[in-house]
Amino acid sequence: MDGAVKVLAFDVFGTVVDWHGSVVREVQAMELDVDADAFALAWRAGYAPAMQRVMSGELGWTLIDELHRMILDQILEAFGVTHLNEAEKRHLNRAWHRLDPWPDSVEGLKRLKTRYPICTLSNGNIGLLTHMARHAGLPWDCILSAEVFRRYKPHPDTYLGVARVFDLAPEEVMLVAAHQDDLDAARACGLRTAYIERPLEFGTNHPKDVAPNPANTRHATSLTDLARQLGC
């Protein structure tokens, strides 16, 4: 089933780190007079459409840091926040560099790393992912990003790019993610897949369906549960 897996690649936002809770905390710490839950959701909701503008060719290749900033400028206006100066906006935009891990993430990654090389496969840019790893203590062996392949997930070049980087067949790579659409796209490229339940990815007010999809190689309640399942 997954005996041939040689590398684990991880989605990051939502799978390894809690973007919603972390952005809410940053917004509250800056004492913005907004509904922090709604603000975090709006910021994240702008993400897929912004990447689509890049993938359609409307925008040239653009790093997630810049896309986050474009969306931030829009939602600050939409939420009526007008008093932030440039330095404050830059600081807030870098909230995505300071996302906190889920409680099981660091231990789970450390255990998985004892048997498998572990790398990111995120649409986040390399600098963002590197700063996040230092902030959150994520022990990656390697940071792979859409930035390396100049394609965003779910483009096949990203999933197959991991296999190519490590000189492996697609079925020797397992994508670990909390999003079925990401896993579906990886599976279509021949990768093994592991789903991680993150029912509170969108906050406690918006619980997420975490029903298993039997097409996945593994279904785990946490990264430590995945480590247990893989004998780490």
Next chain:
Amino acid sequence: MDGAVKVLAFDVFGTVVDWHGSVVREVQAMELDVDADAFALAWRAGYAPAMQRVMSGELGWTLIDELHRMILDQILEAFGVTHLNEAEKRHLNRAWHRLDPWPDSVEGLKRLKTRYPICTLSNGNIGLLTHMARHAGLPWDCILSAEVFRRYKPHPDTYLGVARVFDLAPEEVMLVAAHQDDLDAARACGLRTAYIERPLEFGTNHPKDVAPNPANTRHATSLTDLARQLGC
């Protein structure tokens, strides 16, 4: 002088790991009937010309693993080694994934990492550098490689690429290397530079000139010495 430095980027072969001693040990472990010192030097001597064939356009973009293999096939013939099967050749070629660190490297990197993000900037491919990091215990925050920029050092895109990845000015990046030509090229792009003395890079029979060049920002006898100089 280096107060503005925000990221340290490291050359790897010769600077962080002892390629000569490691290749010699691998050749001896396989009991090849060759002068292991000469064999290691010949393998490494083929490296710059092979990259030049890529940079000139004679070869398309080629990973170092493949260039190492092309050179290996040539030198096996030149040294009269004819009995290796394909699996043995593949194993020997992966010797570059199993290079040992210099005695000060792991401690030096751990100390430098407490104050600075530390990344590779090597012509080695990402898979090679990742496997090497796991083998040697190198605690990189991020693996950057010619493979990311699709240019080999000393092309400016590699040095400036590090600055771009971290959204920094060139002078906020310091290249750490045991090779003056690498540092010269980085300095020409505006980076800060630190020279590391590795007098035995080419083996005890071929001591290397490690005289200081005052143009470098720092000159250190080891990575622990650099850590001391940078207050880590």
